[in-house]
Amino acid sequence: MSEPVREAKGASLARWLPLAGWLAHYDRHSLGRDLLAAVIVSVMLVPQALAYALLAGLPAQVGLYASMLPLVLYALFGTSSTLAVGPVAIISLMTASAIAGMSGTDGAALSTPEMLAAALLLAFLSGAMLIAMGLLRLGVLVNFISHPVISGFMTASGILIIASQLGPITGLSLSGGNLIAMGESLSSGAQELHWPTLAIGLGCLTWLILARRHLKHGLMALRMSESAAGMLCKTTPIIAVIVSSLLAWGLSGPLEQGQLVQGEQLEQGKSGMALVGAVPGGLPDLSLPSLVSHDWSGLLISALLISVVGFVESLALAQTLAAQRRQRIDPDKELIALGVSNMGAGVSGGMPISGGLSRSVVNFDAGAATPLAGAFTAIGILLASLWLTDWLAWLPRATLAAIIIVATTSLIDIAAIKRTFRYSKGDGAALMITLAITLAQGVESGIIVGIAVSLGLYLKRTSQPHSALVGRVPGSEHFRNVERHEVETDPELAILRIDESLYFANARYLEDTVLALMAERPSLKHLVLACQAVNLIDASALESLEVINERLSAAGVKLHLSEVKGPVMDRLKCSELPANLGGDIYLSTFDAWQALSIHGSHCGQSCARDGISQTAAVG
Amino acid sequence: MSEPVREAKGASLARWLPLAGWLAHYDRHSLGRDLLAAVIVSVMLVPQALAYALLAGLPAQVGLYASMLPLVLYALFGTSSTLAVGPVAIISLMTASAIAGMSGTDGAALSTPEMLAAALLLAFLSGAMLIAMGLLRLGVLVNFISHPVISGFMTASGILIIASQLGPITGLSLSGGNLIAMGESLSSGAQELHWPTLAIGLGCLTWLILARRHLKHGLMALRMSESAAGMLCKTTPIIAVIVSSLLAWGLSGPLEQGQLVQGEQLEQGKSGMALVGAVPGGLPDLSLPSLVSHDWSGLLISALLISVVGFVESLALAQTLAAQRRQRIDPDKELIALGVSNMGAGVSGGMPISGGLSRSVVNFDAGAATPLAGAFTAIGILLASLWLTDWLAWLPRATLAAIIIVATTSLIDIAAIKRTFRYSKGDGAALMITLAITLAQGVESGIIVGIAVSLGLYLKRTSQPHSALVGRVPGSEHFRNVERHEVETDPELAILRIDESLYFANARYLEDTVLALMAERPSLKHLVLACQAVNLIDASALESLEVINERLSAAGVKLHLSEVKGPVMDRLKCSELPANLGGDIYLSTFDAWQALSIHGSHCGQSCARDGISQTAAVG
Incomplete structure (x- = not known):
């Protein structure tokens, strides 16, 4: 008679903690698959985490911090066995835009510690909203963003992200949350290309693109197995990181090398090349974000938009991957898992996170069997931030920009735009309006206008009934x-x-x-x-x-x-x-x-x- | 060959100036009907115009100014032969709410000239928006406000208006744009009922209610014809005005009477009773509202809401009246007519206007044949403001409050609420939410939330299809x-x-x-x-x-x-x-x-x- 009771208790625990459902069946085989996936994803995630933190306008280590505790929490609460969460491009762009919209206590632009505090708060608030939506079973709300709007928003965000990386890759000074602001920042004052930066940037870009297109076939021609060749290809960014860091280190003098060892802020090498600079090693401090010192109410809308976009992106990704393994994703549980992960990011020095496309696919391909792969990845990132930070300081920002650009091209989907237009002019118009507003006004206006346009379009269609x-x-x-x-x-x-x-x-x-x-x-x-x-x-x-x-x-x-x-x-x-x-x-x-x-x-x-x-x- | 050309030209002129369509057929019979209707509506409109200006928190003469040029312009552009435009209760309440939301140059509350300037600007902007909507043929947009939302909004506005008049009628100090603020203003500081004010107020209220219920039958019992008795009943407010003004004049001493003659601001008689006070006689100055000195962008949302609500109210009224005479109303032309009238109010010292329910019905019953009746009414108001202003100064505000209360009870429609609930809980919920938010938060939040709720309800209904x-x-x-x-x-x-x-x-x-x-x-x-x-x-x-x-x-x-x-x-x-x-x-x-x-x-x-x-x- 005690068996059903235990089962019922287990089922109720599993209801909120999916971990409880699968951990009992965990075996050595699954452990092996999860460990292998974790190693590959970690190698891929280190440069991405640094890059997306810089994209959000934050210190590089924030990206590493956002790839530790949140991954462990997602492993506990998530229902997808293969979704790899962490800093992602669009959410980083939205974070940058939200922080840029704030002003400091004296009305001036925010200082770096203030920006950091705002990012923590944003992650915390957006996590709290996701949990609230999950508890209220509002997962269906994502349906109110139509596919054309998501498609237009993704493509426009991809263009914005790539445009924003033209600064770091060329050495020009470029800033702003939309194309207009970027154009103005570029045309203000005399700017000159920085040739060493450009050389490193274009070199990395060429390497990454060529490797993506040809390396796998090249390795297979050298009699490597297809799966091994595929795995090795995912490590091409880390090769770019190592080679370009060594180059930057070689180009600098002993003076800068000494400064860096003493933990001083060094953001440029002797050559004038922008570097990642001193990254504090070790674990982040745990602390609740301060709600008092900030005008946090101003971040509410941004946090809501980040929650919704992050959730829509994660859910679509998780469902696509789950369908291939005939697994099922529960949207409301995913809301809670993403929410807890974001709150975790908010208390451990991180930034808002979501499910990342490329690393989830890699995780899936590498055979990750359970969400534990994510927890192991967190350990990998922890080890990297304990041992590699001295070397990461020499990493040129141009390398990271090249990595972002190559990773972001997948967001731009011209075929989807054409397909939508061919099917329906109205849907095509909703897509183009979302795309144009996102490019011209930035991500927040883009998604809001997009939602309004798709609702308006539907109401217009039904308001003059056939x-x-x-x-x-x-x-x-x-x-x-x-x-x-x-x-x-x-x-x-x-x-x-x-x-x-x-x-x-x-x-x-x-x-x-x-x-x-x-x-x-x-x-x-x-x-x-x-x-x-x-x-x-x-x-x-x-x-x-x-x-x-x-x-x-x-x-x-x-x-x-x-x-x-x-x-x-x-x-x-x-x-x-x-x-x-x-x-x-x-x-x-x-x-x-x-x-x-x-x-x-x-x-x-x-x-x-x-x-x-x-x-x-x-x- | 020249005939068709002339006809086409006439038709094209009539397209934008409906006057051109009917003026050619105007005859002595129509003139007689229009003049009779104008006399009755004028008598009714004078106290209403003063009352609604005070309701909007503006000097009393603003109501008179808003009943001159706008009426003439509506006669030129309107498509309804019986709609009587001018200051109306809900729009006045919304104007008060919009102005209360602004702060002056020094951050303090607005001074009276600043409030006046804001009201002019509001009328001008809302007129411009109506014209723009008309030119873009957006008359169909009003359909997006569902009937339950309008019903809840009207009832709540009626309650708010009546509640706001409890101050003037009792002598208590009461202010605020929603029930909560009114309750707070009432409980702040020791307040005492002002017995003479209360006596006048309750006296007028009793007279108006009794006259409305029994006077017609009483007069008919005295062998007066039904139509004559009906007309005479519409003049009951003017009798309240005359009697209470004489009383207030009698209660005051020669000193105040002398002050008033010299045009000084006198808002209280010797008895401490609130009076309308010195009303400048004659015509308003014509001038464009100043867009520079004001933060006019803050008024944009208010102007939009006033446009939409005013238009919805006017259109429903005009269509109901037109249907009874088998005439047709063109929503897009009505937008332009109301827009031009509001812009007219904005340049001639007025306030935002709309079609008024009670006076349109009176206009209709009195047999108004063409929009010229409105132009004649404007002349009536002009004569009143030339000759009667000395006497209007003695008019107790309590009398006007009683007139507003009696006119506003028609907005409160409990039967419609019951009917809606019986038909559908969802529609009933939309109605109650609109009603509750309007009462608790004021008119602007009420209408915005109402529109959002009815759209949300519809989307929810269709998002889980049967x-x-x-x-x-x-x-x-x-x-x-x-x-x-x-x-x-x-x-x-x-x-x-x-x-x-x-x-x-x-x-x-x-x-x-x-x-x-x-x-x-x-x-x-x-x-x-x-x-x-x-x-x-x-x-x-x-x-x-x-x-x-x-x-x-x-x-x-x-x-x-x-x-x-x-x-x-x-x-x-x-x-x-x-x-x-x-x-x-x-x-x-x-x-x-x-x-x-x-x-x-x-x-x-x-x-x-x-x-x-x-x-x-x-x-």
Whole structure:
């Protein structure tokens, strides 16, 4: 008798801590797969973490900190066995934009510690919002961002990210959250290309692109197995990191080398090349972000947008990967897992995080079996930040920019834009507006306008509903559009098929349509609204139907309804419409036709004459 | 040949200046009707105009100024022959709320000239927005405010207006744009009822209520004709005005009377009773509102809300009145007419205006034949402000409060609230949320939240679309819900009828529904989506269908579509879905049944055996 109880307890624990569900079955085989995946992902994540922290305008170590505790927390709470969380490009860009929108206590731009505090707060708030959404089971809310809007937003963000990296890669000074601001920052003051930076940047870029395209086949030609060649290809960024760091170290003099050893801030080598600079080694401090010293209410909208975008991106990624292994993702649990991870980032010196595309795919390909792979990755990052920080200081920023650019090209999806336009001009317009606003105004305006546009587009589509006058297909019980088919009609009877639910946005349009019809057809005695496509009649539409009924009655025309669906009819019965209706409510349009049309009664008689009962014809 | 040209020119002029359409046919009969209506409306409008200006927190004469030029402009541009525009209760309340939200140059509350300037600017901006909406033909946008939201907003505004008048009628000091602020202002500091004020206020209130209920029948009992008695009843407020002004004058000493004659500001009589005070006589100055000295951008949202609410109110009123005379209102021309009138108010010392309910009904009942009645009313108001201002100074504010209270009770419509709740809990909730937020937070938050709630409600309703597994009604071509009817089914075939358009908000829901169905029915080989109620498939839903198709194919299930509507099919043909679809697209669900079901093929065989061709059975 104790067994079911234990099971139930286990199930309830697993409900909030998915770890409890799979840890019992964990074996040496899974451990091996998770460890291998963790090693590969760690090697890939170190430069990405540094790069995305710089993209967010924060010190490089913040990226490392955001890749420790959050990964462990996701391993505990996440439902995806392969999603690899951490700093990602779009969320870093949004973080930069949110922080840039703030001003310090004296109204000036934020100092670095202030920016850091804001990033922590942003991660913490956005985590709290994700958890709240999860507890309220609001995972479905992401559905309100349409695919074209996401597509336009991703492509525009990719362009913005790549544009923002043109500064570090060329040595030019470039800043701003949108293309216009970047253009202005570039044109202000005389700027000169910094040739050593450009050389390193373009060198890395060329290496990364060539390696991505050809290295795997090259290695396979050297008789390496396909999977080993694939894994090795993922380490190409780390090779760029090592080679360019050595170059930067070689180009600098012993003076700078000595300064760096003493932990001083050194952001430029002797050559004038921008470096990552001194990265504090070791573990981050744990502390709650200070809500008092900051105007945190100003970060609320940004935190909300970061939550939503991060969640949409993670969920889509996790579901795609899960489908390939026939696993299932629970959106509400994912909300909580991402929320806890972000709060973890907020208390451990990190920045807002999300599921990263490239590293999740690598994690998946490397065979990660459980979320423990993420926890092992966190250990890898910890080891790197204990032992490698002295060397990471010499890493040129141009190298990181090249890594970001190559990783970000996958966000830009021109084929999706073309496909959307070919399918529907309206959806294409929503996509292009989102894309244009994101480029011109930045990520926050872009996503807000995008959501508004897709809602507006849908409302516009439904606010002028398609309707058609229908007539009877001769000899059948079917009714078709009089403009498209040869059908029987009756000058005293109009049957209007409404091809949309009736609600406030189109209620008045229906009034106009019916009144125009009445004006055109002075001989009209009966109007039937065929409601087979009407899934809802809201209170506003009910009032419009009452108005239509009154006006038609005043003009001596009876209003009838046909094919009203069950749930709609249940609702109508609670109103006074059925009692006040000038005409009747028919189960089928054919019933209405038989009762009201001259053909209908004629057919009834002729059918009777032909020896077929009228009932059979109706049935 | 010149005739058609002249006609076309006349038509084009009438397009923008409806006056050009009817002025040619104007005759002595119409003139007589318009003059009579103008006299009655003027008598009614003078106290209302003063009252609504005070409600908006502005000097009393602003109400008179807003009843001159705007009325003339509406006569030129309006399409309603009976709509009487001018200061109205809700718009005045919204104006007060907008101005209260501003702060002066030194951060303190606005001075009276600053408030006046803000009101002018508000009228001007809101007029400009209305004209812009009219030129862009956005009259249809008002449909996006649902009836329950309007109903809740009107009732709450009525309650707020009546509550705000409890101050002037009792002599207590009461202020604020919502019930909470009013309650706080009332409880701050020791307050005492002012008995003479209360006596005048309650006296007027009693007179107005009794007169409204019984005077008409009383006069008719005295053998007065019904129409004359009706007209006379509309003058009851002016009787309250005259009697209470005389009382206030009598109660004051010669000193105050002398001060007032010299045009000094005198807002209290000797008795301590609040009076209207010195009203400058004559015409307002014409001048453009100053855009420079003010933070006018802060008024933009308020101006937009005032435009929308004023337009919704006016349009509904004008259409109701027009329907009774079988006339038609053009929403886009009304936008322009109201816009020009509001801009007129903005340049002639007025305040934002709209169509007023009670005075439009009086105008209609008095037989106003053309918009000229409004222009004559403006002349009436002009005469009043030339000759009556010395006397209006003695008018107690309590009298005006009583007039506002009685006029505002018509806004409160408890029956509509009950009706809405009975019909639909969702609509009822939208109404109550709008009502509660308006009462607790004020008019601007109320209308914004109301619009958001009604959109959200609609999206929620459509985001979890009703769908039903259907089976064949034996012996027929009809398919019905398997849970509600006795129908034929097939373990290898599922027919899912989708009762909603497919778009981004419900695309994922469809995925979940189909995947859950697939998990429940391991024997499934064919899934048919019956699309007769699908009026739209947007780009997001298309992607979901592609995902569904892929997942079903992977599991060995074929996806078919049936009864796809013409416009939806045209769209699908532009995508790759038809080519990639695992199954086929059938014209009717019955076709799909015949092709895919074991019953279908069996029936085909048995029908053939029975000597009836299969084609006939399909047709």
